[in-house]
Structures are given as structure tokens and as C-alpha cells.
Amino acid sequence: MDRLAPCFFQVAYVVRDLPASETWFQRILGVRSFLRMENLAVGAGCTFRGAPADFSMSLALGYMGDTQVELIEPVRGNSPYSEFLAASGPGLHHIAFAVPDFPATVASLKGEGLPVLAEGYFETGTHFTYFDCISGGASVVEILGFNEATRAFMESLRQSRR
Secondary structure (H helix, E strand, O other): OOOOHHHEEEEEEEOOOHHHHHHHHHHHHOOOOOEEEEEEEOOOOOEEOOEEOOOEEEEEEEEEOOEEEEEEEEEEOOOHHHHHHHHHOOEEEEEEEEOOOHHHHHHHHHHOOOOEEEEEEEOOOEEEEEEOOHHHOOOEEEEEEOOHHHHHHHHHHHHHHO
């Protein structure tokens, strides 16, 4: 994963209670503030474990230094988040890498034999692929592909939340 290291972007936790988790992360870990987004649905064409998926989640984005912290509360449908919460309870779900060439990076990791857990996009222009890396001793790894507007939004969010 050396080729991914420079693109490290985010640590993400699945939680049961988004407001309570925001408070805990602020008080204990020093995350200054969060931007909350409620009931976000995945776009058409999203898959989870190889089958069509229809789910939504609420999330909160904050920063610890230059690293984004994402808190995810599943809202509806069978998803990587609801599955994780049922199996493991709340906790670290994935680390994410925002890459400049999303299709090439995803193809490369698929070529390495990493199993795809979920993939799709949000209508904001963000493409994502989750790779199940647990058999290798890692968490789930997310690859993110941002359009220019989303990249600018994430940078402004980072600047405002530091």
C-alpha cells in the first residue's frame, strides 16, 4: 500500500448515536467541530457484497490535524455500516485514501485480488470503493474519487475545522 500512503485522507468510525459520538470525539480526542449530514443515500448502481444496494446513513465530518474523522450512523438498508455494527458494535470501520486517479487505483487493487465490499457513488460526485482487507490484518480500506467541486469543498472544510 506504499502507493496509497501519500493519499491517506480519513479514519471512519461506525456509531450508534451520532450526536453522542460527536460530543465524545470532541471532548476526548479534541476534534474541534463536526459538519453533520443527515440521511445520505447512495446513488443508483451502488453494490454491497456484489448485489445491488439501497441504503442511507447520517454522517459527521471533522478533523484531527490534517486527517478527516468521519462518524457514520446507519439509517436504512443493509450496508457495510449496518453489517459492521451488528457484528462488532461501534468502532473503527475503515481508513480512506483520496486518490487522483480513481479508476486506475481501484483496478490496481482489484488486480491485487483484494475483495470488493461495496462500491458506488454519491450524487455530489464522489465515487467510492470499499475493499475488505480484514484477512490481511487491516480494516476495510476505502478508495475515494472526488470531482473538483468536492475536492474544493473538502479542502475548505479542513481549513475551517482545524
